[in-house]
Amino acid sequence: MIKIAVDTLGGDNGSAPVVEGILNFLKDHPDVSITAVGKKEELSKLEGKCEIVDAPDIVPMEAGPLEVMRMKNSSMFKTVSLAKEGKVDAIVSSGSTGGFLSSSTLLLKTIPGVNRAAFIAPFPTKIKGHYVVILDIGASNENSPEELKQFALMGALYSKHILGVEEPKVYLLSNGTEPGKGSPVGKQAYKLLADNPLFKGNIEARNALNGEADVIVTDGFTGNVFLKSSEGMAKMMAGFIKNAFKKNLWTMLGYLHVRKGIKEMTETMDYKSTGGAMLLGVNGVVVKVHGNADAYSMYCAINVAKKLVASDLRNKIKEGI
């Protein structure tokens, strides 16, 4: 039986959507056992359905790397500790990204041979149903060429075993497509990757989401800028669209005609349904959900955690490195 611990605190919307997500998940997946970690009095709906660990303290969103380690009674610290003690196979949280990533890295340690863990997320692309995984999107501030080479391997294993892409096409994020392009670290990583049959060369940020790549490798700083600039532009465009429809009664009527299309677009762009982002390369399955996760996002994230455990990706990475 797969065991998953879920941090029910620290998200923007409190424990209610997390509890609902867990209940819905358990209904569909009787083969999974869940441990809910958080304020006991908020978890009464879960009694008898899953294990409950009382941990009343909330790690603040802006928590620094070491803050979680000091907050022994926080839901996040206790969640990560359950994984460290081997009591669960996977952990899920919608709390502070920095806090969750750093405490997971410190407590679970990286897989032997892996220099650095990578934060990885599947991004929707122009092609419906096709996702590209990009890593590292922010676990590190800088990375060595050797680390980028390892990211390529981990990303390809994720694409293959979780997304079912038989021969994932792996690219390096660069400022041009020619082999000579890239940051100093990127150029060296290019040479290290040249022998990898899955490696297809450089890709520019403007083509990252057009569907040609299955895996895109980058250092954590650049990946974070990519993630956040895409997010910022998507939000800005969505705001413009809203305004376009708000002008008058006629434009509001116009909205009635296209709202289904707009909804489809929003769903394609919805990072919630992708089940969050994962920390790859540590001794454990670590899934981070968006801070404003709703019950559906939590459901998807727990499901990704389950898939990651079932696929035994951790051991595949260990063997691959």
Add this chain to the structure above:
Amino acid sequence: MIKIAVDTLGGDNGSAPVVEGILNFLKDHPDVSITAVGKKEELSKLEGKCEIVDAPDIVPMEAGPLEVMRMKNSSMFKTVSLAKEGKVDAIVSSGSTGGFLSSSTLLLKTIPGVNRAAFIAPFPTKIKGHYVVILDIGASNENSPEELKQFALMGALYSKHILGVEEPKVYLLSNGTEPGKGSPVGKQAYKLLADNPLFKGNIEARNALNGEADVIVTDGFTGNVFLKSSEGMAKMMAGFIKNAFKKNLWTMLGYLHVRKGIKEMTETMDYKSTGGAMLLGVNGVVVKVHGNADAYSMYCAINVAKKLVASDLRNKIKEGI
């Protein structure tokens, strides 16, 4: 009288839109003298209205840094040479970005004290009519902390003298807002900038276009990723919107109601009307227009070149450094 040389070849649409842009510009600006550089036979409409320099060779879009220097009969090489020889005050091209930036840097050299030239562009923001200038968006592959400090100075001078912002707010592009965040180079640049009263700290990519910043400083590799990921996401969203309207007759009718709003959005996002990007820090005024520039874009770009010469930004940078 301000003298501007315009490269009429190398853009995606040939010389026709460039010629039209020049004609329109001259109608409105009798105080500017233009030298059109390109295939003489394609420039007959300009005869008697501006100087013409015959240069029939076209630098290909994917030209490497040294290719232009070898193409002595190319319109681009001759355009840059006119600036080097002091025959014109400014140059404008819609040809190969790499070719134009590298030949301009090689021939014009950087202003004494400036370590590296920076490619800078004004980006539209959520606030109508407000632009944020971001540099470097791709002149370099890497930059030192000292270079980022100089970019802050050049960007602030551009914001003040060209966009009319009295006290521009300057930020560093980072992966978090706290002072300790950033790439290794960014963190050092933060310290060098701490004394600058215009410097307001770090900004995340997701907030770059929300209107709070007037100037955003970054190394050329990261800036290029920012530029291209924003561009890619904007295109993808625009494609989704189009599809939403194409579904059936009703949604097409819906489009009639909102097309004005959509057009306004597209115009806000239109980099064409901002007059292209500039290479700052060289001994000359260098304006690069989008490869698919139309007559209006060319007009705007020549106008920016005129403003840059009139503001004497080059000497203000020299004094500031």
